[in-house]
Amino acid sequence: MTGTPGSDGHIAVVGASLAGLRAAEQLRAAGHTGPITVFGAEPYAPYNRPPLSKEVLAGPGDHDAERLHAQVAFRMRSSVADVTFRLGAAVAAADLARGRLTLADGREAGFDGLVAATGLRPRRLPLPGPQAGRHALRTLDDCLALRAALGPGTRVVVAGAGFVGCEVAATALRLGCQVTVVEPAAEPMLAVLGPELGRAVRRHHEAAGVRFVTGRLTAAVHGRDRVRAVELDDGTTLEADVLIEAVGSVPNTEWLAGNGLDLSDGVLCDNALRAGERLVAAGDVARFPNPLFDDRPRRVEHWSIPGDTAKRAAATLTALLAGRAPDPAPFAPVPSFWSDQLDLRLQSFGSPALAEEARLEEGDPARLGEGVLATYHREGRHVGTVAVNLPPARQRELRAAFTRPLLTLTRNP
Ligand SMILES: Cc1cc2nc3c(=O)[nH]c(=O)nc-3n(C[C@H](O)[C@H](O)[C@H](O)COP(=O)(O)OP(=O)(O)OC[C@H]3O[C@@H](n4cnc5c(N)ncnc54)[C@H](O)[C@@H]3O)c2cc1C
Known part of the structure; x- marks a missing residue:
């Protein structure tokens, strides 16, 4: 109380x-x-x-x-x-x-x-064509339907290489599917991770067996009774049994x-x-x-x-x-998320997507699994941190280090 x-x-x-x-x-x-x-x-x-x-x-x-x-x-x-x-x-x-x-x-x-x-x-692709074989993922029922469609050898196209798209691609690969991710941007999760870390995550997925087609849009869905192929905006056709639409919300x-x-x-x-x-x-x-x-x-x-x-x-x-004024103290939550993809755990604090500049602080992006740390900056201010495969104690330290100056900021706006 x-x-x-x-x-x-x-x-x-x-x-x-x-x-x-x-x-x-x-x-x-x-x-x-x-x-x-x-x-x-x-x-x-x-x-x-x-x-x-x-x-x-x-x-x-x-x-x-x-x-x-x-x-x-x-x-x-x-x-x-x-x-x-x-x-x-x-x-x-x-x-x-x-x-x-x-x-x-x-x-x-x-x-x-x-x-x-x-x-x-989930936002859906505004494309006509067969509906059977097309999936999106938000609810338990979506998950049940998608799980039933995936198995060894299933040809899966994932439209969208954001966090959900990349996680689903990694999971489908683990289930034995052949997975292609189609993404209009140059790298997966580009807006959040920036080009260097985005490229490193793509290469990590590719080394595991996920195929990426970047810089391309999904333009058409083909098949009579169900999805048989997905066409990209350069005319390339990808054979597919399942299309997973992970294109935002x-x-x-x-x-x-x-x-x-x-x-x-x-x-x-x-x-x-x-x-x-x-x-x-x-x-x-x-x-x-x-x-x-x-x-x-x-x-x-x-x-x-x-x-x-x-x-x-x-x-x-x-x-x-109760007829009272709301608390006037500033509300300033520190956004944080994690994402598990293959053997990687990405952990973010703050809002890296707001940054103009990404700085690699620790580790080698070519060996992401061994641990990498990047910080993100806007107008000279640290606005976000992304850690990949750093131990939990180090993540807690990073979160505290990120939060401390911000707390001072909200106390003395
Ligand atoms: C597949 C998936 C994986 C994710 N993984 C991560 C992760 O690894 N890390 C991370 O930080 N975040 C992750 N997230 C994000 C996280 O789950 C969301 O931030 C969180 O679920 C948001 O909770 P919410 O209650 O605001 O909204 P939601 O979870 O979207 O819940 C809203 C609820 O409102 C109901 N509803 C909608 N309209 C009505 C209506 N008119 N009447 C009654 N009910 C209505 C909906 O049916 C739904 O049950 C993931 C999300 C998804 C979908």
């Missing part, structure tokens, strides 16, 4: 994944005593997505959704024992002025305060339309994560300014962000419902 008075209205949390679950926990921690209902479009209780491109996808191909869900489900803390989870209950619309939600099945529900935690869905915000909000890229919030009079947002869908970097609002798609934003959003909403 915070020691300040809590609130007691009805709070609806829309989205039953990491951000939604953490929001419910943090509302209780912030002293909210009223009812909380979490609405989730998926039929599953909140579960962890990172294993879906890694160990769960690489697993033996268990088709039992419940058993797989049990492997990745989040532990339900006692603080949310009295929270109502309405699963398989997509919210179609919200009326902020009236405090009403309309569900996809037409039922309605009221609220006094609202948390938007609806995350993202789209924020799930349509249900908030009509309320005068800025939904142009997620839910625009202030630094306290307030998006409206009684609306806050958390997780991948929230776009907020982070004073660690500048005052431009951005969304951040890393696992660390739902926890940090849920805590702040819950405190803000509890204060608003």
Whole structure:
């Protein structure tokens, strides 16, 4: 409990994944005593997505959704024992002025305060042609469908060499597939890693057997009843049994339309994560300014962000419902993510994607597996760090070293 008075209205949390679950926990921690209902479009209780491109996808191909869900489900803390989870209950619309939600099945529900935690869905390639054999990966059901399609000798084309595309390529290779990754940029994960580390990661994948076609777009999908080939924008044709579309994500915000909000890229919030009079947002869908970097609002798609934003959003909403002003202290979470690809663990702190310059600090990119450290800079300021295969203790040190000067910055803006 915070020691300040809590609130007691009805709070609806829309989205039953990491951000939604953490929001419910943090509302209780912030002293909210009223009812909380979490609405989730998926039929599953909140579960962890990172294993879906890694160990769960690489697993033996268990088709039992419940058993797989049990492997990745989040532990339900006692603080949310009295929270109502309405699963398989997509919210179609919200009326902020009236405090009403309309569900996809037409039922309605009221609220006094609202948390938007609806995350993202995969962007799909706008290409006609057969649908069978085309996959994207966000949910447990997506993972089950993709796992069933992969096996020794399966010819897989991955469109997009971002983090999810590279992880899936590595996992498909491990399952014995023949894997080609098609990427319009010059190197995989270029925007985050920069050219030198991006090239090194590509070479590491290539040495393991993943083929890369860079500087090319996926232009057409061929096949009568199912995917047989993928054509690139230079006319090259790649034979394929499976096309995995890993070309970015789209924020799930349509249900908030009509309320005068800025939904142009997620839910625009202030630094306290307030998006409206009684609306806050958390997780991948929230776009907020982070004073660690500048005052431009951005969304951040890393696992660390739902926890940090849920805590702040819950405190803000509890204060608003109790008639208090939100905490004026700057909200400045340090983004961090990890990615497992082949025998590599990439770990990032800060926002390397904002940098103008990447500096290789330690290690030899030709021997990534032995450990490499790069730092990223903008206008002379260190804005991000990427470590590859450095031991956990060293990673903790790097995180602390990165965070310390930033904390001073937010205390003395
Ligand atoms: C395959 C994969 C691998 C990843 N690996 C890593 C990793 O290695 N490291 C890392 O840092 N991050 C990783 N991430 C990112 C991380 O999982 C996300 O940052 C995190 O899941 C975001 O949580 P969220 O709750 O904000 O959104 P989401 O997890 O997207 O959850 C949003 C939920 O809201 C529901 N919803 C949407 N619209 C509605 C509606 N209208 N009504 C009701 N419910 C709705 C959705 O069905 C979904 O369940 C990975 C993501 C994926 C997909």
